[in-house]
Structure formats: structure tokens, C-alpha cells
Amino acid sequence: MLRLEKRPSPSRFWQGMTPVLAVVLTMIAGGVMFAALGKDPVEAIRTIFWDPLFNAQFASYSRPQLLVKAGPLILIAIGLSLGFRAGIWNIGAEGQYIMGALAGAGVGLAFYPAQHWGIFPLMVLAGALGGWVWAMIPAILKTRFNTNEILVSLLMVYIAQNILSSMSLGLLRNPEGGGFPGSRNLSQYPSASNPELIAGTGMHWGVIAAFMAVIAAHILLQRHILGFHIKLAGQAPRAARFAGVNPTGLVLLCMGISGALAGLAGLFEVAGPAGQISIDFNVGYGFTAIIVAFLGRLNPIGILLAGLLMALTYIGGELAQFMLGLPAAAIQAFQGMLLFFLLAVDLLSNYRVRLGAKVEAA
């Protein structure tokens, strides 16, 4: 019989090892599933994890996609993780992402067709502001009226989606687009575009922003008293109040940062890889980023790796569907397994597993 025994302090070794173990377990369980579907498991796993990066035929297309997809996930997840650490649950990053894109693109399009180096920085600012404003709504409702930020921020996503539809059909619609919904293409407007900075890598300003956010969050959490207060508020709210943390200020700060970063991600996406505002501009980065944040253990470095891994399974999954004819549901199940194992083996960092009555050496 298996027994669980709480460790006196969390194990540092297992905190680092659990993600690796989870990936290995996912490969085994996923391999079994692919074999049951009549596919060669080794080939399927290789198509998902290896081919997108190293296959001579596909890598030239899919390798840059890794950063393109991982960039917004990491940027949003970093913001969310700060709130999650403090016990503040912003579930509405998708809406903040949309509003950031709309605000940023709106500023860019307002200057069209003027050319000036200052336009893009202004758009970046507007993008962050758009996401921040959208996040401030649930934040202020929470601090003023004690509403639940989970519900409010989530519902604000649907409002943002409707504003997005309205904008792409109305105010921001391309006047030269022949009546089709969608804005002008920003990637064809040099002063407002967010181009690929190094050809063939997928690197754009949004990816750089994501890396900077990782570093800044790491320093904040490891070295700054504000990061300490964020962690303290999440772990022991009464101790945080004793330490002098102002809960209202913390809600506004954490919601504000996560909203601004989500807004930035939206702006970089609309000015770069997506190119234009359209009805279906948002593809769920804001929600997937929640998973990325938890996959990365709410730790900045972990989120960096989790964002890359998540992006890889999406790209590799598409490739496997296309190359091996695996059903989309099997790919989703595979991604689900990864999440399951990551969360399940996380138990090892706080608990020791003991077999029966036997006593292991400590």
C-alpha cells in the first residue's frame, strides 16, 4: 500500500525534478494511447517533440512559430502568476489581451498613413494601458464592493469579445477592404508594425518583452520586498496584514500588472504575427496562459520553460495531425495528460511516498 507523508519542508530536489518526470510519464502514457490508435508511438512522440525543431523539411516553418506562440503565453502568464501568488485570481487575461490589442491598434491606425518612429512606442503604451484599464474594472469592484474577481474578470472577456467584433465591423474596419470585416494590416504599415527582428527565428518585440518580464519578475520575487509581500499575502493573508501589507493596494497592483502585460501581448500580436484586428483575432492565449502559469509553478523561470513546452506541443500536435493523421482529440488528450502528470507528481515536492509499513531511510 502506498502512503503519503507530509515533508517538514518542501523538497527542493523534487520541485525541480517533477516537470521532467511529468514529461517522461506523458511520453509513456501518450505512447500507449498512440499505439492503441494504431500509430507507431515512437514516431508520434518524435513528430510532436522533435520534428518541429529539427526536421529538415518542417523546421524552417515551425521553428520560428515556437517563439511566436510562446511569447504571448509567457508574457501573459508572468503577469498572472504574480496575482496567483498573492491569491488574486485574474481569469480575464483574454479580455485584457483583446483590449490591449484594440487600444494599441487604434492608436496606430489613428496616425495612418503618417510615418514617424514614435508611433510604435506610443502603440505599446496604449496597449499596456488598454489591458490595465480592463483589469482595473474587476480590481476596483473587488476592493470597493468586495465582488469576486474571478467571475467579474471572466465575464469581462465576453464583453471584450463583443467590442472586438463591433470594432472590426465598424470603427476600425479597413475603409479599403471592400466591406470585409477587419482592420488595415498593420504589418504593411512600417511605423506601426512589429516585425520579425531576426529572420527565421520568430523573434519580435513581444518575445523580447516576454524575456524582460521573466527577468523582472524573477528579481521582484527573489530580491524585492514587494515580491516577498506578494508571496506572503498568498500564503498567509493574516501574516501579510501583520507585516503591513495593504490588501487593497496589492489587488490593484497585481491586477494592474497582469492586465498591462496581457494588453502588451495583444498589442505585439496584432501589430506583428496577426497583423490586423479581426473578429476572431483572439485565439485563447489569455486562457492558455493560466495553464502555463501553473505549469511553470508560478515561478518566472518555470513559466519561461512551460511557455516554450506548451507552444511546442501545440505546434507538434498540429504537425502530428497533419503528418500522421492523428485525430485532434488525441492531441488534446495528450496535452491533457501532460497537465495531469505535472499537477499529479507535484505532490512529491510536499509529500514523501512510502511503501506499506516499510520505513525508508530519510
Add this chain to the structure above:
Amino acid sequence: MTRPELLRVAGVTKAYPGVVANSDVSFAIAEGEIHALLGENGAGKSTLVKMIYGLVKPDAGRMTLRGAEYAPAEPRAARAAGVAMVFQHFSLFEALNVAENVALGMENPPPMKALAGRIRAVSAEYGLPLDPARMVGDLSAGERQRVEIIRCLLQDPKLLIMDEPTSVLTPQEVDILFKTLRQLASEGTAILYISHKLEEIRSLCDEATILRRGKVVATCTPRDRSAREMAELMVGATLTPPARAGGTKGRTALEVAGLSVASPIAFGTSLRDVTFAVRRGEVLGIAGVAGNGQDELLLALSGEVRAGRDTVRIDGAGVGDRGPNERRALGLVSAPEERLGHAAAPDMTLVENALLSGALRKRLTANGFIDWEATTAFARGIVEEFDVRTPGTHVAARALSGGNLQKFVVGRELLQAPGVIVINQPTWGVDAAAAAAIRQAILDRAAGGAAVVVISQDLDELLEISDNFAALNEGRLTKARPVAGLTIDEIGLMMGGAHGMEVAHHGH
């Protein structure tokens, strides 16, 4: 003793990573015997009773109950064998009534009406007045303890384990409890009694087993020994009572005037018009039965709950509307009663917990950036100076025993060169030696010119260290009176008597 043996513990050993909690522990309890288990923090008392109650499994050794092999795999098995336990921390739901709480702890609860009848019968039989229909949230700490005791008594136990039962009771309530325990013993129930209060053990217990660092160091008959002797057996050293330096008192450092705040705690007690002043070098002891506004008073003084600006003044400056850090800047430090979750973050290391309240006064940050080296040094200093038993400063606060964490928390505040000290229950759950050290440290700070407010439910402690004495009763504070010349009866009256219990307690 001619009474038949009930429980025998033979050569029991239990090791945790890095610590041997119990090493070859043996003792026996006879039926109807009240047996004391004495020892310092970390001496292994808790581990030992947890093994008897089936919460922890011994690595080696064996136990017999009435001669038969006894190895409970879980508390349910222990209860089935007739072993019951009243924990130091109650596990009751405040929003449920007494009968519902009792039913939650039973394997096969009878219908509510029948259960309420049995609760009434048992409470009458043992002189523990308790109305089964009352909401637990409205009960005093003493009454809550009765719920736990009656929950045990309904199982008709052969052995009742009590972990520090008197720490939350008024002197009158202690008398009632002792009567009940003696009655139980006379009916043949054995009682294993854990306490630090040696005088209590001398008046109540038949036998005592003394543990030190996981080993049995002595067994004795408490009535034949002095409290001092037992304390020295427990600590393994000679004890010196705290020394009072009768220094001169300075000017008023902490002034509270007309402080009224609503309780932020569910089922809490609001403070009503609390007024007092403490001068430099002076210790004000605030007594009161648990739940009469002690937590609220600490929150209002520490700055976690705010009131009008001039209701609280530090050195003349109004700070009633200021937060904890602004008050820390003016020299006020505070130590809340609840160690885990309030005074310290359970999952954070001791270093991080040192930063928690020490950041400002110990200048552990520069432009908001944490100086981890200085913080670690501060944490080490606390561990050394206050004799905190821990493998290091990197361990999580929850890994420390209650008494050791208490030493850490109190030490963290006292080492910040404070001008005003507010402490709620400074030595709760702490053994005699550590308690003496904490009291001495508090007195030393007072002698050094700090104004001290000690809120405590331990009257002996307050009388030992206070210059002035006041009591909280339903959120109101009595006028402070000099300790010299106060009688126990006067103190009892200040505390509000026994909350109407003498009336209810009759028949035995």
C-alpha cells in the same frame, strides 16, 4: 499501587528525519490514575501521545492495553479501544451548535434529539454545564473545552488524554475541570495529563513521567516533590526565577484613550472604550478569559485594525489611523497570539519570517531590495539568543514545535530595540524553562526603558512580571491597578467571575 494496570508503553522509539522524538520510552498507567506527562518543548510529549492515540506509528517498541497487544493504526482504532483525547487546539465548527459538533466526531451519531439528551445527562453527571443547542461561536474557551471533553466522555473512555487543558481557563474554571477529572478517575478512568503548570500537576496528578530530549529522565509522585524540583528534572539544570529590576518609570510611551473598534473576526468581541497608559520601564498585564477582546486589542495596537487617530498615541504622536509599519517606525513592535498564519507564515523559512516584521526596524531592505545576508544574520541571531531548537534558519516555520516557534516570534520582536512592546500570550504552550527565559527577556527590555503590554491568560505569569494589572471583560478594560496588594479574589472579580458558572455548577 494496587490498581490494575491499564496501559503500558515499553521501549517505544520514534525518529523523524534529523530528530529522535522518542527514544526507548517506557511507562505505565493504572486504571483510575491521573498521570502527568512533563517535559520541555520538543521533549517528545506530543509524539508520545500521538502514538498512543494512533496518529503516529512507533518505529520500535510496543504498547499493551489491559495486557493485550495495542497498536492502533488510526485514531478510530484508538477510540474503539477506549482511548480518547482532548487536544490543545479545539477542532470545532463555530457556526454549528454543540450537539452538531459532537455528532461530527462520532462514528454512528444517534438522532439529534437523543444525542442532545445524552449530552445533557453527561454534562449534569460530571458537573460540566453545557447547553447542546447553543452555537459554538458564542461559547467561551472554557465552554468549548467542555464540548471536547463531553465528546470524549460519550465514548465512555478507559483512558482520557488531555493536552494542556488549563491554558484557556479562569481559576474558577480550572477548579471545575479538576473536580470533573477527579470524579472520572474515581470511577476508574485513567487520565494522561500534559501540562507545564507544575503546581497544577502537584495538586491533581498521582504519578508523573518526566521526558527530556525524547527520553524518560525520571518518574515521581508530584505531591512529594516541589514544583522547583520537577522543573529542574525537566530542564536538567537549575532554574532562576525572573529578576525584577525596580527601576524608575519614565514618561508615558503608549497611550490608549476611548478606543472602540468593531471586531474584524467572525464571532469576535468588539472593543468598547478601552483606555490605558503605559510609561517607559513599566509592564502592564492584561488578563481575561479567552475571547473577551484580546485578539482585537492586539490588532488595534499593532495597526492591523485602525481607529481614530488620537485613540492610540506612541510618545504623544497619534497613530490610531496608521498601519503596522508606520507604528513600527515609531518603535512599537507586537507579537500576536496565533503563531502559525498570523505571527509567522507557515511555509516560509525562518529567514523569510525574520524579514516579515523585521524589515523596517532592522533595515533589511535598501530601496525595497532585500538584503538576504543581513536577514539571515538577523534570523541566526534570534535562533541563538532565544535558544530556538531548529536544524537551521532554512527550515519552514511549520517544521518548528509550537514552543520553539513562539521563542522565535517573541525573539524577533524583542531584538528590534523596541520602545513599545505589545505581546499576546507570550508563553502559551511554552515549557517552564523557555517561559522563564521569555519573561526575563521582556523584563530586561522594560528595564531598558521599553513600555510593555502583556496580554495573557496565565495569571501567575502576569502577577510575576507586571507592574500594573487590568482585565478585559467583554471588550471592556478595567482600570489598571498596581499588582502589589491585589488578591486573587479581586482579580477574579475584575475578570468577571466565572461567567455565571458557579450557579450552573452544582451537585458534586
